[in-house]
Amino acid sequence: MTLIDLANPTRFLALTARVLPWLAAATVLLLAIGLYQAALAPDDYQQGATVKIMFIHVPNAWLSMFVWGVMSIASLGTLVWRHPLADVAAKAAAPIGAAFTFLALLTGSLWGRPMWGTYWEWDARLTSVLILFLMYLGLMALWRAVDDPSRAARAAAVLTLVGALNLPIIKFSVDWWNTLHQPASVMRMGGSALDKSFLIPLLVMAVAFTLLFVTLHLAAMRNEILRRRIRSLQMMQASRVAFSNEMGAGSRGQNASKEIGAAG
Amino acid sequence: MTALSALIRRDIRIALRVGGGALIGVLFFLTVVVLMPFAVGPDLALLSRLGPAILWLGALLASLLTLDRLFMADHEDGSLDLITMSRTPLELACAAKALAHWLAAGLPLIVATPVLGLLLNLDMVATGAVALTLLAGTPALTFTGMIGAALAVTLHRGGLLMAVLVLPLSIPVLIFGVAASQAVIVGPMTFGAPFSILCALSLVSLVIGPFAAAASLRHGLD
Numbered sequence: 001m002t003l004i005d006l007a008n009p010t011r012f013l014a015l016t017a018r019v020l021p022w023l024a025a026a027t028v029l030l031l032a033i034g035l036y037q038a039a040l041a042p043d044d045y046q047q048g049a050t051v052k053i054m055f056i057h058v059p060n061a062w063l064s065m066f067v068w069g070v071m072s073i074a075s076l077g078t079l080v081w082r083h084p085l086a087d088v089a090a091k092a093a094a095p096i097g098a099a100f101t102f103l104a105l106l107t108g109s110l111w112g113r114p115m116w117g118t119y120w121e122w123d124a125r126l127t128s129v130l131i132l133f134l135m136y137l138g139l140m141a142l143w144r145a146v147d148d149p150s151r152a153a154r155a156a157a158v159l160t161l162v163g164a165l166n167l168p169i170i171k172f173s174v175d176w177w178n179t180l181h182q183p184a185s186v187m188r189m190g191g192s193a194l195d196k197s198f199l200i201p202l203l204v205m206a207v208a209f210t211l212l213f214v215t216l217h218l219a220a221m222r223n224e225i226l227r228r229r230i231r232s233l234q235m236m237q238a239s240r241v242a243f244s245n246e247m248g249a250g251s252r253g254q255n256a257s258k259e260i261g262a263a264g
Numbered sequence: 265m266t267a268l269s270a271l272i273r274r275d276i277r278i279a280l281r282v283g284g285g286a287l288i289g290v291l292f293f294l295t296v297v298v299l300m301p302f303a304v305g306p307d308l309a310l311l312s313r314l315g316p317a318i319l320w321l322g323a324l325l326a327s328l329l330t331l332d333r334l335f336m337a338d339h340e341d342g343s344l345d346l347i348t349m350s351r352t353p354l355e356l357a358c359a360a361k362a363l364a365h366w367l368a369a370g371l372p373l374i375v376a377t378p379v380l381g382l383l384l385n386l387d388m389v390a391t392g393a394v395a396l397t398l399l400a401g402t403p404a405l406t407f408t409g410m411i412g413a414a415l416a417v418t419l420h421r422g423g424l425l426m427a428v429l430v431l432p433l434s435i436p437v438l439i440f441g442v443a444a445s446q447a448v449i450v451g452p453m454t455f456g457a458p459f460s461i462l463c464a465l466s467l468v469s470l471v472i473g474p475f476a477a478a479a480s481l482r483h484g485l486d
Contacts, residue, residue: 079479135432138428138432141425141428141429145419145421145425146419151419151484154483154484155480155484158415158476158479158480159411159415159429165472169436170436173435173439173440173461174439176440176443176461177439
């Protein structure tokens with residue numbers, strides 16, 4: 001089973017129908033384990049119980065970037081390999097990525113309120129995630145601007161790849177801008193200093209959220225394929241109706257001319 | 265080479281003659297800058313502090329406004345199809361068109377900057393710094409904006425969609441352009457570091473822009 005075998009949408013639908021329940025079950029199981037471990041994790045000596053927002057916030061932030069990477073690979077698939085399902089994958093991923101990015105912003109903002117005393121801080125991380133969110137929304141607007149899916153796919157693929165090239169530049173410049181304006185950063189990154197009692201639940205949650213994304217993405221791809229089938233069926237039906245009307249009008253016209261001829 | 269220079273000359277001539285796209289950009293720039301004191305108050309000290317930011321925002325919006333015309337008019341009269349089918353590589357043709365657009369629409373903005381700096385109470389050095397950063401930075405705006413213009417023309421949608429797609433990509437240019445100007449006026453850092461990054465951004469967009477725009481035109485037009 002290679003990637004090219006999946007080019008047939010029917011085969012893809014059959015395969016995902018078998019895989020999806022298992023994926024969903026694995027997601028639920030891992031989420032349950034991760035949440036349980038997160039609930040058992042000790043409170044931070046400074047942040048108290050609010051540190052538990054981290055177990056939701058960090059996986060969301062990680063996926064917000066991961067999904068753009070998935071879309072970039074799918075865009076390469078559209079432009080270079082012309083894989084028929086690549087644009088379906090890219091289109092289905094965009095709203096999910098936007099949702100993860102929004103959740104990362106939201107949980108970050110809720111975490112920031114007790115920690116920094118404000119919902120929003122023009123912190124480098126927050127700002128670049130906000131810009132990422134704007135780019136997701138722009139991409140979704142581009143998908144919606146055109147009716148013809150294959151046309152929209154190529155435009156969106158170009159924009160996704162340009163975005164993938166630009167995102168590191170934006171990240172770098174926002175970091176630079178932030179250090180210029182706020183010499184004392186409020187964000188204190190744990191990094192490797194993170195204790196094992198936090199690290200293990202966090203990793204479990206990260207894997208669980210990644211599985212959640214894969215599940216949602218496959219389901220959204222199925223929906224998109226079915227939506228395209230419905231669209232082409234509707235267009236076939238519409239053209240059939242138009243064609244039969246035309247034929248009917250033609251035969252009526254012939255009858256009319258016959259009658260006129262008879263009358264003449 | 266002659267084809268490219270002919271393309272540049274033709275585009276500049278059209279931009280200056282028909283509809284006055286270039287001069288409208290300058291007029292828009294002037295209007296935005298004149299509107300600012302009404303929003304923040306006629307406080308000269310505050311205006312001179314905000315000056316570089318106002319000038320940069322005005323230039324960004326003005327260049328965005330004129331970008332819409334980069335491919336649209338050529339698409340309407342069919343000459344874009346001829347350019348696409350010609351033996352000149354489409355990437356080079358796109359770069360030539362963007363260069364012509366910058367000469368016709370971007371350069372007048374920089375020429376107008378000293379006058380507008382006067383209105384915002386900027387001194388000679390500050391105005392010079394802003395004009396220099398605009399000179400280094402506006403090519404980046406044009407060449408990244410060209411991607412948006414190419415996408416818009418293949419989708420038959422312009423205006424707002426293009427602005428939404430292009431504006432996030434221009435954030436780095438805005439950051440380093442304003443930072444370099446501010447470095448001259450208030451310090452504390454040196455002018456060189458942000459300015460050279462600004463030049464680097466322009467060079468990068470010089471490479472990425474034509475390829476992305478050509479890819480979008482090649483795949484999108486049918």
